[in-house]
Amino acid sequence: MLKAIWDNIKGLYSLVVGLSITGRYLLSPVETIHYPRQVVDDEILASFRGPIQLTLGKKDPAQTRCVSCQMCVKACPGHCLKVTKGEAKAPVAWTYDFSYCCLCGACVESCPTGALEFSHKVYLVTVSREELIFDLLADLKKRAATRAEAPTPTGSAATGSASIAASAGSAAPAPPAAGTAAAAAQPSPKPAQA
Amino acid sequence: MDLSLAIFVQIIVAALLVIGLMVGNAVVMVYMERKVAGFIQRRPGPYEVGPWGTLQALCDSMKLLAKQLYRPGNVDIILYYLAPILAFFPVLLLFLPIPFGPYLTALNVNEGIILILAFAGLGVLSNLLAGWSSNNKYSLLGAARAVSQTVAYEIPMILALLAVVFQCGSMDLKNVTEQQGAWPWEWNVLTQPLAFFIYVVSLVGETNRAPFDLPEAESELAAGFHTEYSGMGFALFFLSEYANMLLVSLVAAVFFLGGYKGPVADGFWWIFIKAYAIMFFLVWIRWTFPRVRFDQLLNINWKWLLPLSLLNLWLTAIIVKLLI
Ligand code: SF4
Ligand code: SF4
Numbered sequence: 001m002l003k004a005i006w007d008n009i010k011g012l013y014s015l016v017v018g019l020s021i022t023g024r025y026l027l028s029p030v031e032t033i034h035y036p037r038q039v040v041d042d043e044i045l046a047s048f049r050g051p052i053q054l055t056l057g058k059k060d061p062a063q064t065r066c067v068s069c070q071m072c073v074k075a076c077p078g079h080c081l082k083v084t085k086g087e088a089k090a091p092v093a094w095t096y097d098f099s100y101c102c103l104c105g106a107c108v109e110s111c112p113t114g115a116l117e118f119s120h121k122v123y124l125v126t127v128s129r130e131e132l133i134f135d136l137l138a139d140l141k142k143r144a145a146t147r148a149e150a151p152t153p154t155g156s157a158a159t160g161s162a163s164i165a166a167s168a169g170s171a172a173p174a175p176p177a178a179g180t181a182a183a184a185a186q187p188s189p190k191p192a193q194a
Numbered sequence: 195m196d197l198s199l200a201i202f203v204q205i206i207v208a209a210l211l212v213i214g215l216m217v218g219n220a221v222v223m224v225y226m227e228r229k230v231a232g233f234i235q236r237r238p239g240p241y242e243v244g245p246w247g248t249l250q251a252l253c254d255s256m257k258l259l260a261k262q263l264y265r266p267g268n269v270d271i272i273l274y275y276l277a278p279i280l281a282f283f284p285v286l287l288l289f290l291p292i293p294f295g296p297y298l299t300a301l302n303v304n305e306g307i308i309l310i311l312a313f314a315g316l317g318v319l320s321n322l323l324a325g326w327s328s329n330n331k332y333s334l335l336g337a338a339r340a341v342s343q344t345v346a347y348e349i350p351m352i353l354a355l356l357a358v359v360f361q362c363g364s365m366d367l368k369n370v371t372e373q374q375g376a377w378p379w380e381w382n383v384l385t386q387p388l389a390f391f392i393y394v395v396s397l398v399g400e401t402n403r404a405p406f407d408l409p410e411a412e413s414e415l416a417a418g419f420h421t422e423y424s425g426m427g428f429a430l431f432f433l434s435e436y437a438n439m440l441l442v443s444l445v446a447a448v449f450f451l452g453g454y455k456g457p458v459a460d461g462f463w464w465i466f467i468k469a470y471a472i473m474f475f476l477v478w479i480r481w482t483f484p485r486v487r488f489d490q491l492l493n494i495n496w497k498w499l500l501p502l503s504l505l506n507l508w509l510t511a512i513i514v515k516l517l518i
Contacts (some may be wrong), residue, residue: 008498022482023232031236094509 040122050121051098052107054140055114062144065093065115065138072107072116081107091137098124099132205290205301216367217255217439223436224251227477238457241355258432261425266329269422273327278423278430283322284313285437292444293368294462295454297407306367307359310445314400317438318344321409322433327417336418339488340409347399347406348493353503354389357384357510358449359438367445371453376460379412383450388506392499397442399495401435401475405483406491413485423515439476443469 031039057063068085078100088090108116126132200273202517223247232239241252265274291306293299303309320339325337333373361382374381383390399406410418420431445469447453456464 018482019478024476025236026230026233028236030233030238032238034238034241184294 004047014031014158025100029053035136045120045122046055048120048122049103049105051101051103051119051124052096052136053132054094054118054136055117056144056147060144064094064140065113066111067113067115068092069109069112071112075106075110076101077106078102094136094137097132098134109178124146128131207490208290208301209286210285212319215289216285216433216440219440220433220436221251221255221476223439224254224509226474227480230474230477231481234478244516254431258425258429263425266422268329270327270329273323273513274422275427276323276339277320277327278427279403280323281317281434283428284316284320285434287313288441289437289444290476291367291463292441293371293453294465295462298454298462299368300369303366304369305365307355307445309364310346310441311355314438314441315344315348317434320434321419324423327421328422330422332415332417332421333419336409336411336415336421340419341400341416343402343406343408343491346492347396347499350392350495350499350503351396351400353500353507354386354393354446355449357386357389357503357507360507360510360514361385367448367453371408371448371455374452374455376452376455376457381450381452386450386506388502389510390446391504392503393446393450395473397446398476398479399491400475401442402440403439405485407480407485408491411485431472439473440469443472443476446472 039143054066057065063087066083067089068083068091070083073081073083080097080100080154082093082095083091084093084161103118105118198245201353220331228250228484229247238247240250243250243253265271290301290309291299291309321340321344322337325333325335325340328334332473358370359365362373364370364373370382378384408418409415410420415421420428423431446463447465451468452464454460454462456467
């Protein structure tokens with residue numbers, strides 16, 4: 001009985017501990033990023049899993065590694081991928097309907113040649129569904145062209161984070177013009193920062 | 195005749211001022227609540243409307259005013275509309291005996307605390323009516339909880355205040371203030387620390403705020419007794435809830451923290467600073483502690499607060515008797 005009472009009184013101390021924790025949080029700076037005015041660093045975006053994209057080719061970056069085996073098409077639970085085989089193995093058309101994609105990663109996992117990866121497009125905005133159907137081959141060509149213009153010293157590292165999405169860079173943290181679908185749908189990728 | 199007319203005018207003016215105070219208090223408190231909640235969770239809180247989001251609460255109240263008054267089917271119409279009004283108007287009366295400054299009292303009553311405690315009980319009646327007339331089981335459960343909780347927590351609250359009344363030998367709020375000094379070591383909180391603690395705990399229970407917000411526990415009861423209210427009906431409950439909070443904080447400031455007295459110059463600013471400090475504390479504990487279970491809530495009251503407040507009262511009585 002006495003022990004129970006004493007335990008209860010000791011329990012009051014935990015209330016003080018809780019108050020001190022929230023009090024400390026109250027005084028420490030906020031952690032959230034206030035989006036239109038601030039954007040997160042590119043480093044953090046490197047782990048963001050955005051809509052999928054084709055990886056840059058090994059020899060010619062504009063040449064996809066895809067061999068049109070249709071493994072990703074079969075693996076996709078949302079039926080968002082469409083790969084049209086050309087004369088050779090290389091695909092002639094590669095469309096990706098992001099509006100059905102659940103970002104599960106089954107396509108990335110299933111690809112035998114490593115031709116798919118997640119992009120880091122975090123500022124993707126469109127005004128209609130149709131704009132979410134991407135032509136990934138054109139996107140790949142564009143990224144390869146931008147990369148050729150400004151080659152980075154570490155070529156291999158560039159593959160992973162070459163296309164940090166949209167126009168958000170740590171050097172110029174100007175937010176992307178929200179609502180301009182064009183900026184998001186056809187991103188103007190910039191090379192990875194060293 | 196002239197005298198009674200003067201008092202009548204005085205009360206009308208005071209009532210208008212108090213309505214202004216209630217509305218202003220709700221706006222300030224909503225803003226403070228959301229900002230403090232934000233900072234405790236390390237986010238900025240309201241930010242977009244006005245500088246630092248200061249106009250957010252005003253816009254919200256505009257929205258509430260403009261909303262449709264929707265009445266669900268099968269409600270008891272008279273009681274349904276009576277309840278929010280009944281929640282609002284008694285609170286109005288409760289502010290009248292509070293001494294905001296040395297000469298700033300709407301109604302000089304020499305037993306002010308009795309008036310406050312008596313009419314504070316009406317608030318729970320409006321909760322009960324709202325819950326009963328809404329024809330909704332969540333509302334009814336919320337109302338039942340509100341009644342058992344408020345009735346229970348009123349007892350230690352009264353006993354804690356009674357200890358101070360014993361010590362000061364007066365029920366007049368002004369007199370109680372006058373017996374305390376300007377500096378913190380001359381306040382009643384030093385002579386009655388246990389009573390102050392009991393009072394603060396039971397005022398959380400009395401105003402139905404987290405961690406004792408069981409009558410409107412969102413995760414269990416939708417919104418408790420005001421589930422079925424929209425627009426102004428809801429706004430009136432909301433207003434009176436915050437006004438109740440301000441009222442109990444003001445009473446705490448008067449009884450334990452020296453009321454309008456303070457260093458440098460006495461005046462209404464001190465009582466408001468003290469009351470808002472207590473309200474800030476209430477907001478702080480709301481965002482710190484999880485909601486208690488109902489049996490825990492009643493256990494805290496009947497097994498701890500009530501015996502402790504009785505003990506405190508006895509001790510006070512004995513000491514007062516010995517010293518005088
Ligand atoms: S991430 Fe999943 S849903 Fe999206 S395209 Fe790949 S397999 Fe389909
Ligand atoms: S699984 Fe890889 S190689 Fe096969 S079609 Fe898909 S992207 Fe091309």
